[in-house]
Amino acid sequence: MPEKIFTIPINEAFDTKDGCPLCRMRDKLEEQTLESALGAAMMEPAIRIEMNREGFCNPHLLAMYRKKNKLALGLILESRLDELTGMLGEPAGRGKRGLFGKKEDKGDATEVLAEQAKSCYACKRIRSTEYRYCSNTAWLWESDEAFREKLKGQPWFCLTHASMLLRVAKEELKDGPYAALYEAVAGRMREALTQLRQDVTAFTVSFDHRNADKPLSEAERTSLERATKMLR
Numbered sequence: 001m002p003e004k005i006f007t008i009p010i011n012e013a014f015d016t017k018d019g020c021p022l023c024r025m026r027d028k029l030e031e032q033t034l035e036s037a038l039g040a041a042m043m044e045p046a047i048r049i050e051m052n053r054e055g056f057c058n059p060h061l062l063a064m065y066r067k068k069n070k071l072a073l074g075l076i077l078e079s080r081l082d083e084l085t086g087m088l089g090e091p092a093g094r095g096k097r098g099l100f101g102k103k104e105d106k107g108d109a110t111e112v113l114a115e116q117a118k119s120c121y122a123c124k125r126i127r128s129t130e131y132r133y134c135s136n137t138a139w140l141w142e143s144d145e146a147f148r149e150k151l152k153g154q155p156w157f158c159l160t161h162a163s164m165l166l167r168v169a170k171e172e173l174k175d176g177p178y179a180a181l182y183e184a185v186a187g188r189m190r191e192a193l194t195q196l197r198q199d200v201t202a203f204t205v206s207f208d209h210r211n212a213d214k215p216l217s218e219a220e221r222t223s224l225e226r227a228t229k230m231l232r
């Protein structure tokens with residue numbers, strides 16, 4: 001049986017009914033990951049090696065920059081910059097061609113840089129823990145009647161977490177529980193997306209001068225913002 005260490009925080013996240021429960025867990029996890037990156041984790045040599053190798057994506061680097069601990073960020077950047085400079089290696093043999101006129105791979109750092117532009121220590125950590133959250137959620141669905149009711153009571157799941165949860169569940173659950181989970185998650189999404197579509201339409205037609213004195217409901221007024229969360 002896979003480790004089921006997240007059952008308590010998952011139950012807590014599913015106790016609340018406000019948007020995607022897995023987004024709530026992810027947001028908390030992201031905050032913890034960045035706090036720890038600037039704190040305890042940066043003192044651990046093994047983790048520091050990982051940070052130097054992976055770097056940080058722009059949103060995460062900006063989020064760290066906005067935090068207080070500028071010395072920690074400076075130290076992290078020093079060794080990251082050394083690593084990145086080291087990856088640049090030798091200049092490419094520009095213009096040199098192989099026997100049949102095809103450009104030979106001269107081992108320059110173009111591909112390495114492309115990988116580096118995409119990689120992020122925090123994204124990688126968050127993503128792997130998110131998968132474990134989904135795996136544990138699927139396991140709770142299969143084994144805990146009370147949890148099934150909590151999941152069915154959620155208002156919606158965002159696109160990312162609905163797909164992640166269903167994918168993991170398809171892999172790990174027996175056919176019956178998986179089909180029931182699929183119906184619960186897809187059913188919630190179908191309903192929520194249909195409602196969102198109606199609210200977005202009400203929002204757009206409110207720009208028509210003929211509707212100038214028709215007030216929008218709260219759900220209609222905030223529909224675009226809700227879309228940014230649901231289509232996350």
Ligand SMILES: [Zn+2]
Nearest residue numbers: 020023158161
């Ligand atoms: Zn989500």
Ligand SMILES: [Zn+2]
Nearest residue numbers: 057060120123
């Ligand atoms: Zn990132």
